[in-house]
Amino acid sequence: MEALKATADINGADLVRRARAGDGVAWEEIVSLFSRRIFNLAYRFTSSVDSAEDLTQEVFIRIYRTLDQYDAKQGDLANWLMRLARNLIIDDYRHRQRNPQNTMADTVDDHQYHLRAVGTSAHKEMERRELAAQVQEGIDKLPADLKTCVILRDIEELSYQEIVDVLQIPEGTVKSRINRGRIELAKILRRMRVVTI
């Protein structure tokens, strides 16, 4: 969230102009501003820290190569960059759905990662992280098309039209998938006793 606030204050056009000219510091600043957000988005789709790391690197390589295509008149840097990242991550997710043998998800490692990440923080903090891990587990159980729509709408907070643009499917389909995804996720979380009546 801090990164989000920070991105509102930066001059994206200037950063990109300097990065295009070969200024490594400008590029490093872009990486610092967006890497955590992109990594978390990748993690939500892959459910694996290792896969999310690899995917984040691939996304930044692609961004670096396409910096020339950024046009400040078409919108700010955060929008352009996150749209590109989102498309790449969803493409990768769809590809892995079609080729399940390529999946690198490892829930055991992830669980250990969460425990490591918790450290010695307060009890409430631990509970929140545990809840987040359970929601991730619940989202993973959704069918691929519902999972994509739920993440884009309820986690990434995209509008219906933005989801239509990303997924290239009719708005009615987007709405019904979001609705079905929410209901299925609620039922899953109830079965997991994450939410109670």
Place this chain on the structure above:
Amino acid sequence: MNSEKHNLIDCSQFEELLTDYLDKALSGETQKNVAAHALKCPLCHSLLNDVKEALVVCRDLAEPKLTLTRLEAKILERTVPQSVMHCEEFENHLTDYLDGFLPAQVYHRWERHAVLCDECTDLPGTVVRSLAACVTYKLEELPLPEGLHEAILRRTIGTEKAIRIKASKSSQIVEWMRNLRFPISVPQLAPVAMMMVFAFLVFSQTVSADGSLAGVYTTGYELAEQTYKQGADAWSGNAGNLSVGQEPVSGGTYVDSESNR
């Protein structure tokens, strides 16, 4: 007088008969005697009122909790069965209900189903709690794994130690060109291009020999001078004496000397 004394009851008898009195289970005569005692004795009168109020409260507590919505839903279910919503339709409208986008008629059918269907009644609450859990999940971002930042820099700019480089002149020019805002959009260029072509044809082929603006005026004066001279010659009958290399100026001012003869 004797019969009146005989019918009088004391306070302890009043208490014993009180419940039957309120249930109207006493014989007519005894019922009257209990009532008469209550009117005479202020303590027993107060006791009678307290017990009556307590009974009203107890009766309210014992009534079944059938809300108006549920009752209304049940009545409509029995009387207008075609308006009943089924579970699948109920689920399809859930997000629109939560977003407040349901039309009034569908809204009421939806709420009636939510009240009556045991399978669905908890679903909206569960979905709302699930969405709340998603908010926690969204806010709980994972930290960036150690070394990822460096790995990205290594794979993009080839080094982990980024250095500040001042943009070269050529790249500055390229950036300047990229940001240049041309005032005329592409569709508007067609008439502009036509005007430029027309202007080129006029200036290059009609009047100006060297293509310059100064040449345009000079040539204009020369043509005017020739026209005047030709007109004067025609008037004086010397039309055939054109100087070498001098062409007749086209237009109405030239008079063919042969045809005049």
